Amino acid sequence: MLLAQTAFETKMLLRNGEQLLLTVVIPTVLLVLFSAVDIVAVDGPGKRVDFLAPGLLALAVMSTAFTGQAIATGFERRYGVLKRLGASPLPRWTLLTAKTGCVLVTEILQVALLSVIALALGWSPHGNLLAVAALLVLGTAAFSGLGLLMAGTLKAEATLAAANLVFILLLLAGGVIVPLSKFPDAVRSALELLPISALSDGLRSVLQHGAGVPWSDLGILAVWSVLGLAAAARFFRWE
Numbered sequence: 145m146l147l148a149q150t151a152f153e154t155k156m157l158l159r160n161g162e163q164l165l166l167t168v169v170i171p172t173v174l175l176v177l178f179s180a181v182d183i184v185a186v187d188g189p190g191k192r193v194d195f196l197a198p199g200l201l202a203l204a205v206m207s208t209a210f211t212g213q214a215i216a217t218g219f220e221r222r223y224g225v226l227k228r229l230g231a232s233p234l235p236r237w238t239l240l241t242a243k244t245g246c247v248l249v250t251e252i253l254q255v256a257l258l259s260v261i262a263l264a265l266g267w268s269p270h271g272n273l274l275a276v277a278a279l280l281v282l283g284t285a286a287f288s289g290l291g292l293l294m295a296g297t298l299k300a301e302a303t304l305a306a307a308n309l310v311f312i313l314l315l316l317a318g319g320v321i322v323p324l325s326k327f328p329d330a331v332r333s334a335l336e337l338l339p340i341s342a343l344s345d346g347l348r349s350v351l352q353h354g355a356g357v358p359w360s361d362l363g364i365l366a367v368w369s370v371l372g373l374a375a376a377a378r379f380f381r382w383e
Contacts, residue, residue, distance in 0.1 A: 145234055146245070149234060149242035150241075150245035150249070153245070154245075157216065157250060163212045166207045166211055170203075171207065171254065171258060172258065174196075174321065175197065175200045175258060175262060176261065176265070179191075179193040179265050180265075186323060190268065191265075194352050195348065197258065197351070198347035198350075198351045198352060200321075202283065202318075202320060203320045204254040205280060205284055208247050209291060210310070210311075211311045213243065213287075215303060215307050216295075217243065217296070218300040218303030221381070221382065221383065224383065227383040240292075251284060269351040275350045275358065276347060279343055279347055280343075282366055282369055283365055285369035285372075286365050286372055287339060288372070288373070289373035289376050290376075292372075292376040296376060314338065318335065318338055318340035318341045319335070319344045320344050324341060336364075342362075342364035342368075346361030349361070
């Protein structure tokens with residue numbers, strides 16, 4: 145049941161044009177565009193793609209685990225899909241686990257695609273793959289919790305607007321394309337605590353600079369994961 149529902153959720157996501165725009169087209173276009181054109185200044189040695197690739201991997205995780213999942217789940221809740229599935233032989237925990245599985249499958253495809261494109265553009269990644277995997281898993285958990293919280297508490301139209309607005313704001317102010325060092329000190333201190341900032345900074349520390357395990361970034365993501373998933377479990381409404 146779990147595998148069948150996961151496969152169904154994945155097929156539905158990949159057939160949705162808006163979801164593909166968020167999860168595949170936007171990160172890919174941004175990676176190619178900002179790697180080729182000197183629009184914003186980047187930090188650190190090496191090519192522009194060495195700075196941009198880790199940030200856009202973080203954006204891909206956010207687009208799938210938070211924005212895409214929030215919008216899709218919000219409209220499923222509005223149209224009564226979740227209520228009907230909750231009354232079927234499919235256990236509710238299986239449904240939520242299948243959604244998480246769908247997110248993970250999609251992220252694997254995203255990471256593979258973006259990595260291939262970045263390597264073709266001259267990306268030279270470094271560091272520990274286990275640290276990268278830990279960052280991606282905790283980032284997924286953090287954004288999934290926040291996405292389900294939004295989808296389970298707001299109306300579908302409000303979720304659509306809020307999720308897209310948050311996506312744009314975090315894209316601009318989360319260290320994905322614009323380095324956090326470009327912001328004033330007081331603002332930067334607050335931005336560094338955001339999950340997208342921790343994820344992009346952690347991935348950049350490992351993949352660009354070859355650093356060890358970024359414990360501070362993992363800690364921030366762990367806190368967001370616990371808070372987001374706990375709040376989603378507590379306040380999520382199925383109808």
